[in-house]
Amino acid sequence: METTDAVKRLSALAQDSRLAVFRLLVRAGPEGMAAGEIARALEITPNTLSAQLTVLANAGLTTSRRDGRSIIHAADYEGMSGLLVYLMEDCCQGRPEVCAPLAEAASRAACCEGAQA
Amino acid sequence: METTDAVKRLSALAQDSRLAVFRLLVRAGPEGMAAGEIARALEITPNTLSAQLTVLANAGLTTSRRDGRSIIHAADYEGMSGLLVYLMEDCCQGRPEVCAPLAEAASRAACCEGAQA
DNA sequence: TCTATATTTCCACATATTTGGAATTATGGA
DNA sequence: TCCATAATTCCAAATATGTGGAAATATAGA
Numbered sequence: 001m002e003t004t005d006a007v008k009r010l011s012a013l014a015q016d017s018r019l020a021v022f023r024l025l026v027r028a029g030p031e032g033m034a035a036g037e038i039a040r041a042l043e044i045t046p047n048t049l050s051a052q053l054t055v056l057a058n059a060g061l062t063t064s065r066r067d068g069r070s071i072i073h074a075a076d077y078e079g080m081s082g083l084l085v086y087l088m089e090d091c092c093q094g095r096p097e098v099c100a101p102l103a104e105a106a107s108r109a110a111c112c113e114g115a116q117a
Numbered sequence: 118m119e120t121t122d123a124v125k126r127l128s129a130l131a132q133d134s135r136l137a138v139f140r141l142l143v144r145a146g147p148e149g150m151a152a153g154e155i156a157r158a159l160e161i162t163p164n165t166l167s168a169q170l171t172v173l174a175n176a177g178l179t180t181s182r183r184d185g186r187s188i189i190h191a192a193d194y195e196g197m198s199g200l201l202v203y204l205m206e207d208c209c210q211g212r213p214e215v216c217a218p219l220a221e222a223a224s225r226a227a228c229c230e231g232a233q234a
Numbered sequence: 235t236c237t238a239t240a241t242t243t244c245c246a247c248a249t250a251t252t253t254g255g256a257a258t259t260a261t262g263g264a
Numbered sequence: 265t266c267c268a269t270a271a272t273t274c275c276a277a278a279t280a281t282g283t284g285g286a287a288a289t290a291t292a293g294a
Binding site: 015070 | 260
C-alpha cells in the first residue's frame with residue numbers, strides 16, 4: 001500500500017464518529033448494516049452519516065450494496081489489513097527485539113484460535 | 118485503551134509529514150534520532166517539525182530525551198501496540214472467519230522470526 | 235561571560251474538516 | 265400514478281489544522 005492511501009485510511013479513522021461507525025461495522029460482521037440503522041444506533045443525522053460513510057468508503061475501509069430502499073454498509077477487512085501491515089512494515093530493520101511488542105500485540109488481538117492461519 | 122486516545126493516535130499519524138516522521142523513527146530503532154537530524158532527513162523546517170513531534174508525543178507515539186544540545190526522539194513501540202490492539206479488538210465476535218485476514222496480516226508483518234513471542 | 239548551535243514557543247494566515255438544513259434522487263407499495 | 269421511506273447531494277457556517285517567520289530558551293565551548 002502507498003503512503004497516500006495509508007494517510008487516507010488513518011484520516012478516515014481519526015475522528016470520533018467515523019471511528020465509531022467503523023467499529024460498529026466491524027462488530028456487525030460481513031452482513032453489514034443499513035445506513036439508517038447505523039444512524040439510529042449512533043445518533044447521527046442521516047446526511048452527516050452519509051458524508052462519513054463516503055469518507056470511509058473512499059478510503060477503502062467499507063463497502064456498500066443496495067438492498068431495496070436501504071444501502072447496506074460493511075467493513076472492508078482487507079482494507080483494514082492493508083493498513084495494519086503498512087503500519088507494522090518497518091518495525092524491525094534487523095532488530096527483532098524492537099518489534100516484539102508489536103508482534104505480541106498482534107497475536108493477542110488474533111483472539112479466535114481458528115483464525116491463526 | 119480508550120477511544121479518545123485511539124482517535125488522538127490516529128490523528129497524529131493521519132498526516133503526510135507526521136507519518137513520515139513516525140516511520141523514520143520506527144526505522145531508526147530504540148536509539149532514536151535528534152530533531153535536527155529528522156528535519157534534515159525529511160526537509161521540514163525545525164519549528165514545523167517541533168510542532169509535529171509535539172503532536173506525536175502527546176498522542177503517546179514517541180518519547181524524547183535531551184542529549185547535550187540535542188533532543189533525541191524515538192518511536193514508542195508500546196503506544197503503537199496499544200493502537201493496533203484497539204483496532205483489532207472487535208474483529209471477531211464469535212466469527213473466526215472474519216478476522217482471518219487481519220490475523221494473517223499480523224503474522225505476515227511479524228517479519229523477524231525471533232519476535233514471534 | 236560571549237558566541238554558536240539546537241530546539242521550542244508565539245503568532246497569524248491559509249487551508250481543510252465537520253456539521254446540519256434544505257432540496258434531490260431512488261425504491262417499494264397502494 | 266401518488267405517497268412514504270431511505271439515503272444522498274448541495275451549500276454554508278463554525279471549527280480545527282498545518283505551516284513558517286521571528287523571537288525566545290537551553291546547552292556547550294572558548
